[in-house]
Structure formats: C-alpha cells, structure tokens
Amino acid sequence: MKAAGMGVELLAARTKTIDPTGEGLSSSxxxxxxxxxxxxxxxxxxxxxQLIAAALGQEIGTFFEDAVFTLDKSPSTRRTETRLSSSALPDRLIDQAELSRFLRKSMSWIDAQIQEAKDRGELWPGLHYVGRSRRFDPVAVLEGQRLQRSA
Incomplete structure (x- = not known):
C-alpha cells in the first residue's frame, strides 16, 4: 500500500472502482x-x-497465500491410494470446534453448510454422527470443499 501511495480509505475506494459489481470492499x-x-x-x-491485489496492480500471489491441500499418490503401496500431503490434517475424526479452527471458519458457517446439504437431501461430506454428536473426517471435508469449488 505504501509503494502504491494508498491508505486504507483510498484502497477501499479503489476496490469499488474496479469491482464489476461496483460494490468493492468497505474500509473497515x-x-x-x-x-x-x-x-x-x-x-x-x-x-x-482479488480486489485488493487488483487495486494495487499486483498479482494475487504477491500478497495472499492460497490454502489448498493437494492430493498426491502414495509411492509406498502397490494399489493406488491417495493421501493429503499436508501433515496438518489429523488422522482421526474431529469435533466441530476443532474443524472450525482448522478450516478457519465459524461454527455457524459449518452449521449452515450442513443445513444446505440436508435441504438438498445430501449428507455434508465428512460428517459422521456419533450418538447425538457430530464428528468430521477432515480429509473428506477438504475433498468435499474441493469438489464444491470446482463445480
């Protein structure tokens, strides 16, 4: 921002001028x-x-890191097997609070996603019920998110 000679207010105003919808981002x-x-x-x-990078005339990768977990083939087995290459994934079912921290999303966002899937007659990817408690398979959740983004 300093190199472009912009402060927060000016950057926010610039996002409004380059946003195709004209909405842009608020200064807050x-x-x-x-x-x-x-x-x-x-x-x-x-x-x-995207709006901030474009407003500053830079590539998005200059300022922001994409949080994508890639699947790769495991060389340790004969059969084809996929695993997540990130060691940050727990290898067990996790509760909603832990999933919320892991995805950096609110628990209400997760609730809304589960409800939307239920309204479509589907089970949210990675969701398991243990008694009355929800547990999540983090690998299946990320794969479901990846498929949803690509759709």
Whole structure:
C-alpha cells in the first residue's frame, strides 16, 4: 500500500472502482485484512484478495497465500491410494470446534453448510454422527470443499 501511495480509505475506494459489481470492499474490511492490531484477520475471502491485489496492480500471489491441500499418490503401496500431503490434517475424526479452527471458519458457517446439504437431501461430506454428536473426517471435508469449488 505504501509503494502504491494508498491508505486504507483510498484502497477501499479503489476496490469499488474496479469491482464489476461496483460494490468493492468497505474500509473497515480492508483495515481488518491489511492491519496488524487485535482485530486483524489472517484470512479473507477470495473475492477480497482479488480486489485488493487488483487495486494495487499486483498479482494475487504477491500478497495472499492460497490454502489448498493437494492430493498426491502414495509411492509406498502397490494399489493406488491417495493421501493429503499436508501433515496438518489429523488422522482421526474431529469435533466441530476443532474443524472450525482448522478450516478457519465459524461454527455457524459449518452449521449452515450442513443445513444446505440436508435441504438438498445430501449428507455434508465428512460428517459422521456419533450418538447425538457430530464428528468430521477432515480429509473428506477438504475433498468435499474441493469438489464444491470446482463445480
């Protein structure tokens, strides 16, 4: 922002001029993303990242890191097997609070995703019921998210 001679307000205004919808980002949201204080965020939406990078005339990868987990083939077995290459994935079922922290999404976002899948007559990928408790398979959840993005 300093190299482009922009502050938060000017950057927010610039996102409105380049956004095809004309909506852009609010100055408070931009402040959350670029700030470093208590209210600063480490993540933002893909749309926000694209608008900020475009407003600064840079590639998105200059400022933002894509949180994508790639599947690769396991060389340790004869049969074809896929595994996530990230060691950050737990190899067990996790509860909703742990999934929320892992995905960096709110628990209400997860609830909404489960409800949307239920409304479509589907079970949200990776969701398991253990008694009345929800448990999640993190590998299946990420694969379901990847498929949803590619659709």
């Amino acid at each position: 949201y931009v402040g959350f993303i670029v700030g470093g204080g208590k209210t600063a965020r480490e993540t933002c939406s893909d749309r926000a990242a």
